[in-house]
Amino acid sequence: MTSPTRILGLGSSAPSLRIAAADIAASWDRSGGRSQIAACAPDEDTLTLAAAAAQAALLAAGIDASTVDGLWWGTTRPPFAEGPSHAVLASSLSLSDHAGGALFAGSTHAGMDALLSATDAVTAGSARVALVVASDALVPGLGTSFETRCGAGAVAFVLAASGGTATIAARVTRTHPLLDRYRGDNESATRDLYDPRLFREEIFLPVIGEVGTHLAALDPTAWSLPDPDGRLGAVAAKLLGASTPSSADVYGCIGDSGAAAALLGAAPALDVAGTVAVIAFGGGRTTGITISAEAPVPGAAAVLATLAEGRPATYAALLRARAQLVASGETIPMGVPPESALFARGATEMLQMLGGRCADCGTINTPPSIHPVCLSCGGSKLDAVPLARHGIVHTFVINQTMPAPFVAPLPIAVIDLDDGARIMLQVVGDGTGLEIGTHVDLVLRRYAHERGVPVYGWKARSRTTGASS
C-alpha cells in the first residue's frame, strides 16, 4: 500500500446563465419539470470555468500558483479539439513554465481520469503539489430529452502527499464497452441515449450497482452519484442503500456537468468530516473512489453558494451563446489573427495580465510588449509584474452598437487596480448597476472565437451587482 494522497483545498465555478428546463422543453412543445441548468455566456467555456475553479482551489488551499508541479485537467470539450488548451489554462493560472500534468478528454469520465492521474503522480513523488480540474459545458443535440439536463460547471482540487484534511483512498473501476452518450468525430452535439430502458437495465444500473457495492462496504457517509436523466441518480442511491446523494444538490443547481459532475457532486459533502463515495461514469467506464475527510476541506463550504450565482436567460440566449443559433451574414474579423506575431509577442502577458513596472519611478505600463519605455518618466528598465486582480471603476461606457460577432450591450470600464496600474477592460454582464467607484475583480474570459480559435483575456466583474456575475 502506497501512501495516500491528501486534499489541501478545493474550489468550484459555474457559468453565468441559468435556464429553466421548462423553458427549453416548451420550445419543443413538451413539459420539462422544475429543474434548471447552467450554461455558458458567449465569453465562457470549459477553460474559463476551469480557471475560475482552479483559482478558488489554490486560494482555499493557501497554495501559490508558482509552486504547482502539474495541472491535470479533464473535460469532454477542451476549447481546442487539437491545440494548446492545457498550456493556455496553465499560463492563465500563472503556473510555472515547467509545470507538467495532462489533459483528459473523450468522455465524461475525463474528470475522474484527471484526479486519478494526479493522485498517482503525487503518490509516485513526481509531483509535490498537483492541481486537478474537472470542467465541462455540455452541448446536446437540439430537441433531445437530454437537452433539459445538460449543464456546465467546474471543480478543482489541490493535492499533495501530506497536509490538508482529507485523503483519496479506495479505487475501483469497471469497464463496459457499450455506447451511452457520445459524439462521433466531427460531430458538434452530444447524442442522446438510443434507448433509455436499454441504458438503464443493461448498462447503467448493473455497473453502478457493482462499483457502488464495493464502496458501500466502506460505510460512506455521503455519495456523489451520476444522474444521467434526472431520475437514475435517485434510483442508484436507493439501489445502494444510500441517503440522498450530495450530488443531487449540484445537479439541481446547474444540471449535468459532464466530466465535472462526479467530483463536483462530492465537493459540498467535504464540508464535514466523513467518507464520501464518488462514482464517475462515462465512455464505457465506471470508477468509484472514496474521499475521507477528518475535518472540513478548505473551500468546500463555498461550493453551493458559488454554484447558485447566475442570471436567468432565455432558451434563445442559450442557443446563441452555444453557437447553436447563429445570425446570418458576415462577422467582422479580428484585426490581428490569433496565429500571428502580435500574439506570439503578447500571449503570455495578456493571459497572465502582466504590466511593466518602471525600475526608476514605479509606474506600471500595460502591456509590456508595446512599452519599451516608461510612460511617466521615459525610463527604459521595465520589469514584468503581475497586475493586481482587483480594482475600482474610474469611468465606463456601455457600448450598444457593434457589428457581429460582438454582443451588445457591452460594458467597457477604465479601472484603477489596487497596485496603481490603470487598465481598460470589458466588463462581464450587461452593465446593470455599474458605476464609477464600483469594485471589480478580474476574471478570465473568452474575448473572441476567431477563425475557429478561442482568444482569452481578462475582464472585470462587478463585486456589487448580481446582474453582472
Next chain:
Amino acid sequence: MSWNKVAVVGAGLIKMGELFDQSYEDMAAGAFRAAVAAVDKGFDPQSVEAAFVATQRGTLWGQEGIGGNTVPSAIGLAGIPCTRIENACPSGSDAFRVGAMAVASGVHDLVLVIGVEKMRDKSTEEGLLSRAAAGHPILTRGETAPVLFAPFATRHMHEFGTTREMLASVAVKNHHNGSLDPYAHFQNEITIEQVLASPPVCSPLHLLDCCPQTDGAAAVLLAPADRADEFTDNPVFVAGFGVATDHPYLHEKTNFVGLQATVTAAERAYAMAGVGPSDIDMCEVHDCFTITEILDIEDLGFFEKGKGGIASLEGETSLTGRIPVNTSGGLLAKGHPIGATGIAQITECWWQLRGEANDRQVAMRNGFALQHNVGGRGSGVSVVNILTNIR
C-alpha cells in the same frame, strides 16, 4: 505677432452627405473646382505646383494601396507632386499645416490642400463599426469610435455635474447652425427632447449625440503671403498652428475630463499666432460627439474646466454668444468626412473672416478664427490652426 507667412486665397467644399452617386474622384474634382472658383481675381488650375491630400480611411474598395496619387489625375493635374497625409481625425487640418509649411519653406508657391473621404461606400458594420475588432485584440476589443469619448462624458458628468441636457444643447445648437449652412449634411433643427429620446449608441451617448457618417471633400489654395494680392483683396493668413500627440490607449490617460493633445496643440498654436483664447472671434472645433465639443471649448481655453456644459446650455457658444462655436453646423450637423473635415472647417473660418458666411456670419471683432481636430486611438493627436484677416 502672428506668423502670417502663408495666405489662403481660395477655399471651397461640396455639399456633404451620403454621396452614393459620386466617386472619390468626383468629390475631389468638385472640391477643387469650388476652391478655384472662390478665388476673387481668378486662378489658373494648372498653376498648382503641389498637392497634399488628406484621406484617413485608406481602404476604399477597389483602391487598396492607392495613396494620394489618384487625386492629381482626377482633377486634371496628373504629374504634380502629391503626398497623402494620414493623421487620424486631424488628417485634414494636419495636411493644411504641412501645406502651409511647404509654401513657407519656399519650395512651392501655389499649393492645393484637399481633403476627400468616402465614409459610406462600405456598410456601417464593415466600415466605421469594424474598428471594434481592430487594434489590440484585448485592450481595444469593442472600441468603436464613441468608446473613445463616452468615458469622458461619464466622468465629466461625475466630476462637474454635467448633464445629458447640457450635452444635448451642443447638438441642438450645431443642428441650428447646420440648418443655415447649404453645405451641411443635416439641415434640420432638433430639440433637446429629441436628443434625449434618441436611442443609446454607447451610453451615456445617444444617437443625436453622435456625428453622422458623411461623404465629402473640401479644398483650399495656399500662396505666399506676399503674393496674396495677386489673387484677392480680402486675404486670410495662417496666423499659427500647433500639433500634439498623446499616449494612444485610453487606459494611459491620467484624467477623463479633458484631452491633453488638444491642450498642448492649442498652447503651441496660440504662441505661434501671438494670441490667446480671448482674441478668437469664432471657432470650428471637433464635435464628433457632443461631449467632445464640451471638452474642446474647455481645453482650448474658452471656458474653465468643468464649465463647458453649462456654457453650452446657456447659449454662450451660439452664433450670438460670447464665442460662437461650430458656426457651420460642426461635425454633428455638417458631417465628418474625416480627411475632408479639417479643410471644411478651415473653409468656414475663411468665410467668416471674409464676411461671407451669410446667415451664419458672426461678429469678427479681433480678426482671428480657430480650427481644431482631435482624434486617433485614445485621441492621441490634435491639430489647431489659427487664421486671421489681419495682415
